[in-house]
Amino acid sequence: xxxxxxxxxxxxxxxxxxxxxxxxxxxxxxxxxxxxxxxxxxxxxxxxxxxxxxxxxxxxxxxxxxxxxxxxxxxxxxxxxxxxxxxxxxxxxxxxxxxxxxxxxxxxxxxxxxxxxxxxxxxxxxxxxxxxxxxxxxxxxxxxxxxxxxxxxxxxxxxxxxxxxxxxxxxxxxxxxxxxxxxxxxxxxxxxxxxxxxxxxxxxxxxxxxxxxxxxxxxxxxxxxxxxx
Ligand SMILES: C[S@@+](CC[C@H](N)C(=O)[O-])C[C@H]1O[C@@H](n2cnc3c(N)ncnc32)[C@H](O)[C@@H]1O
Numbered sequence: 001x002x003x004x005x006x007x008x009x010x011x012x013x014x015x016x017x018x019x020x021x022x023x024x025x026x027x028x029x030x031x032x033x034x035x036x037x038x039x040x041x042x043x044x045x046x047x048x049x050x051x052x053x054x055x056x057x058x059x060x061x062x063x064x065x066x067x068x069x070x071x072x073x074x075x076x077x078x079x080x081x082x083x084x085x086x087x088x089x090x091x092x093x094x095x096x097x098x099x100x101x102x103x104x105x106x107x108x109x110x111x112x113x114x115x116x117x118x119x120x121x122x123x124x125x126x127x128x129x130x131x132x133x134x135x136x137x138x139x140x141x142x143x144x145x146x147x148x149x150x151x152x153x154x155x156x157x158x159x160x161x162x163x164x165x166x167x168x169x170x171x172x173x174x175x176x177x178x179x180x181x182x183x184x185x186x187x188x189x190x191x192x193x194x195x196x197x198x199x200x201x202x203x204x205x206x207x208x209x210x211x212x213x214x215x216x217x218x219x220x221x222x223x224x225x226x227x228x229x
Contacts (some may be wrong), residue, residue: 003091010030013099015063015091020168024062026194028219031065031104033194038066038160041225042192043073045183046158049188052079055158057184059163059172061085061142063099063167064123066160071119072105073166074137081138084154088146096124147177154183161193166200173200177205179207185228196222 003015003024010029017023028107046054054077058066067085076080102116119134128134128144139188143150147163148171159181163172164188175193179190193200201211201224209226216223 006100012104022168024163026219034065034069035053037192037194037223039069041214042158047077055082055156056158058085058160059147060085065101067123068101068120071134071138083140085142086150093124097121105150153185157189159191161191166197175203175206178203178227182207187228189228191226193224196224
């Protein structure tokens with residue numbers, strides 16, 4: 001069934017999935033949450049180490065918000081980013097293009113908005129399993145598969161783990177899948193997620209991550225960053 005478009009408290013859209021009674025983002029603010037968890041605690045943390053290239057794996061492309069924010073951030077970065085997004089149940093393009101992220105995130109007037117809109121649309125309309133050059137800083141590809149079935153050919157500096165929460169999708173938060181993600185993480189790489197449940201921290205530790213509990217985005221006390229030493 002098609003998710004329903006909703007507006008979160010920071011004015012940015014998210015989607016509500018009736019069958020799961022779950023949203024794609026925090027209802028306190030979708031952009032606010034994504035920036036806090038994935039960009040500030042994840043991407044900026046890795047950028048701080050000054051690498052010439054960062055490879056990112058996103059679990060659950062969904063609306064494409066994290067990819068769009070990463071594109072925006074890549075403009076200030078001296079190196080390059082390779083972004084791979086995994087998605088099992090892609091959104092309909094007409095629904096994805098109703099999302100107000102390009103409008104809210106552009107900072108250079110109408111031209112800026114037009115280019116952000118076309119980049120955002122491109123994330124949703126580009127071919128699966130194929131590398132696309134989004135800009136001179138960002139190469140993007142998306143894999144249409146499940147985390148359970150996919151076999152990663154590469155390893156990653158940073159994993160955006162953005163599955164639906166453990167109460168509604170416990171099969172995404174298992175030791176087996178986190179061990180697979182640990183194996184796909186480069187040494188000194190990390191995984192970030194908005195979830196801070198004790199059970200998730202224990203599972204991440206069990207598979208080998210060093211777990212840091214960080215302050216969460218508004219409306220959530222904590223979030224997790226797992227480091228692979
Ligand atoms: C919480 S939403 C977040 C999506 C996205 N990061 C965003 O900002 O919109 C979780 C996403 O995981 C996808 N998903 C669900 N089960 C999956 C699976 N087994 N493997 C890969 N992706 C899955 C869903 O279709 C959905 O797009």
